[in-house]
Amino acid sequence: xxxxxxxxxxxxxxxxxxxxxxxxxxxxxxxxxxxxxxxxxxxxxxxxxxxxxxxxxxxxxxxxxxxxxxxxxxxxxxxxxxxxxxxxxxxxxxxxxxxxxxxxxxxxxxxxxxxxxxxxxxxxxxxxxxxxxxxxxxxxxxxxxxxxxxxxx
Ligand code: FES
Ligand code: FES
Numbered sequence: 001x002x003x004x005x006x007x008x009x010x011x012x013x014x015x016x017x018x019x020x021x022x023x024x025x026x027x028x029x030x031x032x033x034x035x036x037x038x039x040x041x042x043x044x045x046x047x048x049x050x051x052x053x054x055x056x057x058x059x060x061x062x063x064x065x066x067x068x069x070x071x072x073x074x075x076x077x078x079x080x081x082x083x084x085x086x087x088x089x090x091x092x093x094x095x096x097x098x099x100x101x102x103x104x105x106x107x108x109x110x111x112x113x114x115x116x117x118x119x120x121x122x123x124x125x126x127x128x129x130x131x132x133x134x135x136x137x138x139x140x141x142x143x144x145x146x147x148x149x150x151x152x153x
Contacts, residue, residue, distance in 0.1 A: 004068035008033060009077030017064045024048050024059040027074060035075035035101040039130065046129030049102035050074050056109045073108075075101035084108050087146035088139070095133035102129050107143045116147055 006013045008031040015030050027036045027050065039047030041060050048060040051073040078085050084107050087093075094100045103126065110117055110125040117125070122143045131139065 002065050004065060006067060007071045009074060019065060021064045023062040023064045023067055026064045027059060033074040033076050037098060046102040047099055049105045051105050056106055075104050083149045084146045087142040087149060091138050091142035091145055093135055093138040093142040095135050099131045103139050111147055115150060
């Protein structure tokens with residue numbers, strides 16, 4: 001058993017984990033951040049995406065012990081007035097919503113690295129995320145709208 005410290009959306013958690021405990025399970029079961037979802041469980045859908053120090057991580061593949069001391073952001077940590085969240089709402093970029101937390105975090109990562117992405121860059125950055133409802137056009141528009149919203153501030 002290993003004692004680790006995770007800061008999730010600004011709240012510090014002290015957690016005892018086995019060597020093989022997944023970050024996904026700690027986030028859902030201990031931190032209570034159930035927006036972090038298991039889709040495929042093998043790193044192929046993006047539903048479990050979180051940000052660790054601003055960088056996207058597939059939490060279904062990540063060993064929690066490796067994230068001792070990390071600052072993690074999940075969708076629960078995004079304010080409703082957040083530019084990306086507001087743009088997803090305005091563009092109706094959700095149907096069942098299962099995939100949306102992962103898309104929100106990937107979109108935030110993209111815009112922090114590249115505030116003015118081209119359409120192709122948006123597509124490329126989000127290509128690892130799957131939406132089984134096929135909401136891709138709305139999600140794509142929402143990311144472009146969030147970039148515009150930031151540009152005029
Ligand atoms: S559940 Fe982690 S990538 Fe699909
Ligand atoms: S909105 Fe249903 S899976 Fe994406």
